[in-house]
Amino acid sequence: xxxxxxxxxxxxxxxxxxxxxxxxxxxxxxxxxxxxxxxxxxxxxxxxxxxxxxxxxxxxxxxxxxxxxxxxxxxxxxxxxxxxxxxxxxxxxxxxxxxxxxxxxxxxxxxxxxxxxxxxxxxxxxxxxxxxxxxxxxxxxxxxxxxxxxxxxxxxxxxxxxxxxxxxxxxxxxxxxxxxxxxxxxxxxxxxxxxxxxxxxxxxxxxxxxxxxxxx
Amino acid sequence: xxxxxxxxxxxxxxxxxxxxxxxxxxxxxxxxxxxxxxxxxxxxxxxxxxxxxxxxxxxxxxxxxxxxxxxxxxxxxxxxxxxxxxxxxxxxxxxxxxxxxxxxxxxxxxxxxxxxxxxxxxxxxxxxxxxxxxxxxxxxxxxxxxxxxxxxxxxxxxxxxxxxxxxxxxxxxxxxxxxxxxxxxxxxxxxxxxxxxxxxxxxxxxxxxxxxxxxxxxxxxxxxxxxxxxxxxxxxxxxxxxxxxxxxxxxxxxxxxxxxxxxxxxxxxxxxxxxxxxxx
Numbered sequence: 362x363x364x365x366x367x368x369x370x371x372x373x374x375x376x377x378x379x380x381x382x383x384x385x386x387x388x389x390x391x392x393x394x395x396x397x398x399x400x401x402x403x404x405x406x407x408x409x410x411x412x413x414x415x416x417x418x419x420x421x422x423x424x425x426x427x428x429x430x431x432x433x434x435x436x437x438x439x440x441x442x443x444x445x446x447x448x449x450x451x452x453x454x455x456x457x458x459x460x461x462x463x464x465x466x467x468x469x470x471x472x473x474x475x476x477x478x479x480x481x482x483x484x485x486x487x488x489x490x491x492x493x494x495x496x497x498x499x500x501x502x503x504x505x506x507x508x509x510x511x512x513x514x515x516x517x518x519x520x521x522x523x524x525x526x527x528x529x530x531x532x533x534x535x536x537x538x539x540x541x542x543x544x545x546x547x548x549x550x551x552x553x554x555x556x557x558x559x560x561x562x563x564x565x566x567x568x569x570x571x572x573x574x575x576x577x
Numbered sequence: 578x579x580x581x582x583x584x585x586x587x588x589x590x591x592x593x594x595x596x597x598x599x600x601x602x603x604x605x606x607x608x609x610x611x612x613x614x615x616x617x618x619x620x621x622x623x624x625x626x627x628x629x630x631x632x633x634x635x636x637x638x639x640x641x642x643x644x645x646x647x648x649x650x651x652x653x654x655x656x657x658x659x660x661x662x663x664x665x666x667x668x669x670x671x672x673x674x675x676x677x678x679x680x681x682x683x684x685x686x687x688x689x690x691x692x693x694x695x696x697x698x699x700x701x702x703x704x705x706x707x708x709x710x711x712x713x714x715x716x717x718x719x720x721x722x723x724x725x726x727x728x729x730x731x732x733x734x735x736x737x738x739x740x741x742x743x744x745x746x747x748x749x750x751x752x753x754x755x756x757x758x759x760x761x762x763x764x765x766x767x768x769x770x771x772x773x774x775x776x777x778x779x780x781x782x783x784x785x786x787x788x789x790x791x792x793x794x795x796x797x798x799x800x801x802x803x804x805x806x807x808x809x810x811x812x813x814x815x816x817x818x819x820x821x822x823x824x825x826x827x828x829x830x831x832x833x834x835x836x837x838x839x840x841x842x843x844x845x846x847x848x849x850x851x852x853x854x855x856x857x
Binding site: 385393396397400401403404406407408410411457467470471474475476478479481482483486487489490491493494495497498499508512515516518519520521522523524530534537538541542545546549 | 585587589592593595596597600610611612613615641642643644645646673674677678680681704705706707709710712713716717720721769780783784785787788790791792801803822823825826827828829830831832833835836837838839840843844
């Protein structure tokens with residue numbers, strides 16, 4: 362059993378990891394066909410992951426409702442919303458409109474999901490303004506530099522800022538293109554090297570946490 | 578409690594009111610300040626302009642309704658430009674929750690520009706897998722999308738004549754609000770299948786994509802509502818983005834003024850505390 366639980370997954374990871382790392386550099390039709398098949402499988406697994414996610418969400422909230430835990434009413438709303446949307450979605454065959462006429466699924470999407478998501482995002486502007494007022498303070502020299510840079514970029518990114526301080530557009534562009542890009546690139550390089558190192562550790566079986574715990 | 582202390586603990590509803598007014602008033606009474614075109618947005622525009630007629634333009638609408646205010650105007654401006662240039666437009670999305678919105682916007686602009694479905698444009702819809710879809714499209718587009726959003730086999734669409742995979746796409750723009758988005762299209766798409774790539778994103782994401790822009794990994798970037806307004810100005814069809822720029826100007830200015838006020842009171846309090854310590 363240990364072979365099935367430990368050695369076999371490690372062996373599969375080693376073989377597929379090395380195979381697909383090499384595949385990138387081999388443009389042979391057989392190698393390309395292998396990639397096509399693998400990505401098709403990935404898409405299929407992606408579809409099942411969606412089902413798994415929805416099932417898990419249903420299960421989690423069902424437990425909350427059954428035990429009447431704090432906030433179980435929200436779980437009930439989630440259940441009603443999800444079941445209702447799935448029902449009208451299946452009824453409409455997943456289409457928002459048929460021959461130009463809006464379906465019930467389209468109505469839910471256009472008049473509930475779109476405004477709700479839009480509102481959530483729009484509210485952020487108010488909270489950001491409030492948070493900026495409360496916490497964006499020049500408490501140290503570094504914070505002061507950040508504060509000044511942020512104000513220049515904010516001015517330079519809107520027509521009114523460029524109208525009031527014509528130089529702000531160019532300075533803002535310089536901050537984004539030079540300072541920001543170089544720092545971001547350094548972070549990206551660091552993260553990428555970390556990802557490469559982690560990939561090697563997984564491929565060669567040094568990092569095994571993805572196998573999970575449980576009994577041997 | 579001193580004035581400075583009171584001001585620092587100001588009721589946040591007053592700030593909400595200020596931001597609300599700064600958004601509402603410019604929308605009701607627009608000023609229409611001129612918009613300067615940045616080199617990032619011009620990069621996308623110039624490449625679209627350089628494409629010959631009937632070239633294949635792939636637009637991936639990788640956002641959901643939450644980012645609609647910023648990215649919807651970008652998509653509309655790009656589609657108007659593509660249809661005006663008589664490009665073959667293939668639209669799709671990697672975000673399941675954006676599928677309906679994407680279909681509506683493509684249909685709306687195509688109708689406005691008098692384009693015919695199947696011949697001038699197609700909407701492939703959504704397919705599960707995120708970046709796997711990109712790789713799959715790079716290998717074989719018909720394997721990733723055997724049928725379009727309406728269920729028609731993609732192989733029967735005249736708009737896709739001569740298109741086998743991403744290598745046959747003349748230009749691709751991803752309008753992304755997160756992952757999968759512009760970065761994934763570069764890493765899993767352009768890097769291997771060598772097509773020209775441009776990007777569009779929300780304002781907060783734009784600074785993160787500048788490294789890709791500076792290294793030429795993407796040839797242009799439309800950032801936030803400002804980027805959309807610039808693109809609308811470039812194609813000479815001003816829309817919601819240009820209309821929203823006054824409101825954005827006012828709110829930016831309001832936040833800057835609020836931050837300055839907060840810092841003036843904060844520093845005055847610090848100074849008072851220091852003086853008191855010295856006396857004590």
